[in-house]
Amino acid sequence: MNTTINKPLVSVTWLEQHLDASNLVILDASIPKVTGDDTNDANEVQIPNARFFDLKNKFSDNSAPFPTTFPSLDQFQNEARKLGVYSNSAIVIYDDKGIYSSPRVWWLFKAFGHHNVAVLDGGLPAWTTAKYPVEAKHDSPTTKGDFTAKLQPNLMKFFDDVKKESVDAKHIIVDARSRGRFNGTEPEPRKGLRSGTIPNSKNLPFEELLNNGIFKSEAELLNIFNTVAKTSDHITFSCGSGITACVLALGAELTGYNNISVYDGSWTEWGTLVEA
Numbered sequence: 001m002n003t004t005i006n007k008p009l010v011s012v013t014w015l016e017q018h019l020d021a022s023n024l025v026i027l028d029a030s031i032p033k034v035t036g037d038d039t040n041d042a043n044e045v046q047i048p049n050a051r052f053f054d055l056k057n058k059f060s061d062n063s064a065p066f067p068t069t070f071p072s073l074d075q076f077q078n079e080a081r082k083l084g085v086y087s088n089s090a091i092v093i094y095d096d097k098g099i100y101s102s103p104r105v106w107w108l109f110k111a112f113g114h115h116n117v118a119v120l121d122g123g124l125p126a127w128t129t130a131k132y133p134v135e136a137k138h139d140s141p142t143t144k145g146d147f148t149a150k151l152q153p154n155l156m157k158f159f160d161d162v163k164k165e166s167v168d169a170k171h172i173i174v175d176a177r178s179r180g181r182f183n184g185t186e187p188e189p190r191k192g193l194r195s196g197t198i199p200n201s202k203n204l205p206f207e208e209l210l211n212n213g214i215f216k217s218e219a220e221l222l223n224i225f226n227t228v229a230k231t232s233d234h235i236t237f238s239c240g241s242g243i244t245a246c247v248l249a250l251g252a253e254l255t256g257y258n259n260i261s262v263y264d265g266s267w268t269e270w271g272t273l274v275e276a
Contacts, residue, residue, distance in 0.1 A: 001021060002090070003021035003024060003090045007118060008106060008118050008119060008253050008254060009121050009250065009254060010092060010119075011122075012126045012132060015047075015120055015127075016130070021090060023086065023089050025084065025085055025089045025091045025092070026051065027091060027093045027094070028046050028053060028094060028124075028137075029053045029055055029102045029104070030095040030101065031055055031056055031101045044136065044137060045124075045128075045137060046135060046136075046137045047135075048134070051083050052139070055101060058075075059105075066268050066269045067241045069242075069265070070156050070158075070242075070264045071108075073112065073149045073151050076108065076112050077112070080112075080145065081146065083142060083145070084142030084145045086145040087146055089114075089116065089147070090117075091109060091117040092118055092119075093106055094124055094127070095123050098122050098210070098212065098213015099121070099123060099215065099247055100123075100244070100247070102119045102120065102123060103119050103246035103247045103249065103250040107249055107250075107262055110152065112149035112152070113148075113151065119250060122213050125213055155260075155261050157236050157262065158263075158264055159265055159270070162263050162270070165236055166198055166199040167200070171234050172228065172229045172236070173201035173236050173237075173263070174201065174228050175198065175201045175202065175203050175204070175237075175239065176205060176206040176239035176245045176247060177203070177240055177267065179205055181195065181267075182203040189240070193272065194271050198238060201238065202229075204225075206244040206245075206247040209221060209251040215251065215254065218255055221254060222255040224251075225251065225257065231257050231258075233257075234259045235257065235259065235261070236261045236263050237252075237260065237261070238262075238267060240266055242263065242264045242265065245262045245266060246262055
């Protein structure tokens, strides 16, 4: 029996109750943290039948000069098909940090026209805390899917777009980095990258949306987002390299913001291309 996902975030209870859905695809989108404080040792196990979504390699344009760059339509479509993704697949994405890299994968699927997709709230830690079953990580053979990508061009922004937005009062740029990095009191974790901010951007550290890797209530999220933008505003989310900006995008969508996009290259690109 097929299932349809109606919200961009699902609980571990929901996933456990839908494990037998015939069109369910579970994707493990775990990546190491760029800040190096990666102490989670849960990466030896996976949710049953999960497939590894290789965000850093197979689903990024590795010919680009910046990390985790938006892939081409053909690349994304071909790699998604290899993972056994079909046009009718109900996709649930998780990572081993709770909420970190999984929203980037959710946003990629949205950007390529697939909307039957959600992030697992709390990720693998919440799943194991609930004592739901896990299995040793392994590659599961899958049949090739028929997923067809359809680019949604307004969801992902690039350097020239953000250059215009940075001097346009109608657009709001919100940066998901820590306050120290945003204010220049902490160094950037990437060697050689200068500190700084995109002009006219506001700061909302992605961790402020979470409690122990689980999203705060929608009412709490709405109060947080109201401090930086109205629901009618056009918002572009940025971060270090386009990963945690998607955490903000997910939180914003949960609370009724729908005129939102993500700056793919984020500060890594901007800080490299624009001199202080």
